[in-house]
Amino acid sequence: MSRTWDGRAFDRLYAGLICDRRFPFGTPEYYTRYRSRYKLLLNRYCSLAPSDPVDVLDVGGGQLALLASRMWGDRAAVADLPGQPQLNYLESLGIAPIAWNLCEHQEPAGARFDFIFFSEVIEHLPLPGHVVLQRLRRALKPGGMLICSTPNVARMRNIVHLVLGRPIMDHMDLPGPNSLGHVIEYSRDDLQWQLEKAGFRDCTVEYHQMHHLPVKPVHRVLSCMGYPLFLVPHFRDNLVAVAVAP
Secondary structure (H helix, E strand, O other): OEOOOOHHHHHHHHHHHHOOOOOOOOOHHHHHHOHHHHHHHHHHHHHHOEOOOOEEEEEOOOHHHHHHHHHHOOEEEEEEOOOOHHHHHHHHOOOEEEEOOOOOOOOOOOOOEEEEEEEOOHHHOOOOHHHHHHHHHOOEEEEEEEEEEEEEOOOHHHHHHHHOOOOOOOOOOOOOOOOOOOOOOEOHHHHHHHHHHOOOEEEEEEEEOOOOOOOOHHHHHHHHHOHHHHHOHHHOOEEEEEEEOO
8 A cells, every 4th residue: 555645744844844944954945945856756755655654764964754754654764974963953853863974885774774865965976876876775675765866967057057168066086074066967877877787676767857946046047048948858957766676
């Protein structure tokens, strides 16, 4: 039996928990702007998860783990770099914290999760994607699922930056204790290859357009002018992948 999506419950919890100024990761303005991404990913999770509570890990900010725990009673955990402020905050809300630097040879989670959210993280990691994805695969139970989102390297923003002679990514550096900017972005075919190389099966990677506008006014104008191009999947901003651990 599958779960039921309750849009009103999502709206209420997202506004009350994630857009709360006490949340120590990001700002309410950021979460208001990117609400569509969190809604899409959680809705996809709802369509895949069984009706009974599951063990779910959110790698990164922990927002999706918190929402899953409140909407369906899932046993949720969050993993991020040691010392990140949201780890203690989320622990106070019943979300188990895991200090985990994915760029290091450590696997503190064990094969214990039914689902892993990996949203807007892989583009910050200066390693081949399959190396990190393999570490996450090992944290899943057999048959467990990874839900991953990341920017599409062929998105319109990058094309415009290339035309204007501006960089599309931040400087690559060696892995360290601190997070980096966007040091690598993936095409749909490349992300598919990385997932399969990491040992996942039944991998699907889809183009998605999250409906939010750029921060800078000039980029907003360009985005609105070029919006019809998003009808072509190749130019859409985001990739959303689902993959299964064997």
